[in-house]
Amino acid sequence: MxxxxxxxxxxxxxxxxxxxxxxxxxxxxxxxxxxxxxxxxxxxxxxxxxxxxxxxxxxxxxxxxxxxxxxxxxxxxxxxxxxxxxxxxxxxxxxxxxxxxxxxxxxxxxxxxxxxxxxxxxxxxxxxxxxxxxxxxxxxxxxxxxxxxxxxxxxxxxxxxxxxxxxxxxxxxxxxxxxxVTIKPQRVADYSVRRAMAVGRLDRQKGFDTLIVAWKRVVTRYPDWQLDIYGDGPQKETLQRLIVAEGLQQSVFLRGRADDVASEYARHSLFVLSSRFEGFGLVLVEAGICGLPLVSFDCQQGPAEIITPENGILVRPVGDVAALATAISKLAGDAAMRRAMGQQALGLAARFxxxxxxxxxxxxxxxxxxxxxxxxxxx
The missing domain is CATH 3.40.50.2000 (Glycogen Phosphorylase B;)
Structure with missing residues (x-):
């Protein structure tokens, strides 16, 4: 054919x-x-x-x-x-x-x-x-x-x-x-590190503005945590200004595109998807097969077919800053929960x-x- x-x-x-x-x-x-x-x-x-x-x-x-x-x-x-x-x-x-x-x-x-x-x-x-x-x-x-x-x-x-x-x-x-899923995990995430990550194009769809505002609440409770955002796009300067306005220069970092994203997953212990909407959200699967516990807004397509109570937390409603901060904080404050959910997320490799x-x-x-x-x- x-x-x-x-x-x-x-x-x-x-x-x-x-x-x-x-x-x-x-x-x-x-x-x-x-x-x-x-x-x-x-x-x-x-x-x-x-x-x-x-x-x-x-x-x-x-x-x-x-x-x-x-x-x-x-x-x-x-x-x-x-x-x-x-x-x-x-x-x-x-x-x-x-x-x-x-x-x-x-x-x-x-x-x-x-x-x-x-x-x-x-x-x-x-x-x-x-x-x-x-x-x-x-x-x-x-x-x-x-x-x-x-x-x-x-x-x-x-x-x-x-x-x-x-x-x-x-x-x-x-x-x-x-x-x-197309990446090959190099090693499982280190659940002891206090670093969360997000990946995506820097545009309105991905909701990084909401994530940055939510992160201010997280870092108030857990000041030794860091958020790395990987990607590039039209909102880069806008997001950087928001980081400065929220006083998060020492806590939130725009890392640009990752040439080896599998290695980056392994250097973090928590993954966050803050999208307002998605076609599916394959980055959740990628992060999961690298052993990261998942936090995501329950936007209409995708996340609910990937995240279960065993491997992560779905946040409702979409765009709720307080709810997102609460979910992230729950995992940031509990290394055992991060490990348990991350180990369950490894099973996504078989489905995708x-x-x-x-x-x-x-x-x-x-x-x-x-x-x-x-x-x-x-x-």
Missing amino acids: HIAFIIESDYNSGGMERMLSTMANRLAAWFDITILTAFNEGRAPFFTIAETVRQVDLGLAQGDYPSGRLRKKAYRERLETYLVAHRHDVCISLGSLEYGFLPHIKDGSKKVLWFHFALNYDLLTTHLSSIGLVNRCIGRLRQAKRLLCARGYDRVVVLSEADARQWRRFVSRVSVIYNP NLDDIAGQWKEMLCALGGLARKIPARK
Whole structure:
């Protein structure tokens, strides 16, 4: 079978690009895999792509088009020409610019939408107006458009059961396939250290502003504790100013991107996810398999499918500074609890391992492609 993953570009270092490379490389053991990009403009993929995976860029340049409409039109024309000329059994959109028109390309392939965000993403990220009602109307229109497009796909793949329940109210062909964990723990966390950590892009979604304010309450009770935030993004300067305003320069540190995040997990004894919303929250799984106890807001998608009373604490409601501070403080003050929950979190490795999740993709793709027989792995 010939499978094409389609994305605007894959030179960025985001989680979607990481999952693309991970699954494309693994599925190449069974299928002929192509990654189709449009706007790489000569830049290499950020994550390593196996030699067994074909990479094709359609040769478009963002700067050549004065408007988004013209850019989308050129992308569709170039992609349609390629897909008609090069037969694929299944084409998988990662939800970038092509998701709206891919089902309308008549190339004979089955179409899959692999959506890496929550269905209500548009409602949660619309900030075009300071008027709440306008924001909600814009968000609902975008969500309605997304659902209308999704109905043209043969399968929609989402990242959590909670999100799937929302999708299935409008779209019947929905599958849940978790993202696999990709890091390899080097050693289990040291529960005696008084350091907590958080990881994510420094933007509003991740709620680091809430975490920093909550941390002031934590450090009042436990002044020898430290919080390290790993990541980069548009709110870096804003968050640094907040750290200074709260007087936390000796307690909270923006560490930038971690080249070896597994090593960083091992140097901490507590992980916190303060996101306002998530597509899933794979960092919770990563931290868990490195033996860290987990604290997370119970945002709509993901955390409740990862965190149990045995391996961490879910905090409600989302955005509650006092509740988050209380949960963190509970673990900060009890090394035995950190150890017990961290040891339980190690079990997440079995639920989110790459081989099992790749097997779920293989089964779904074979069903779409009409293959009843089992496909053996390549030698």
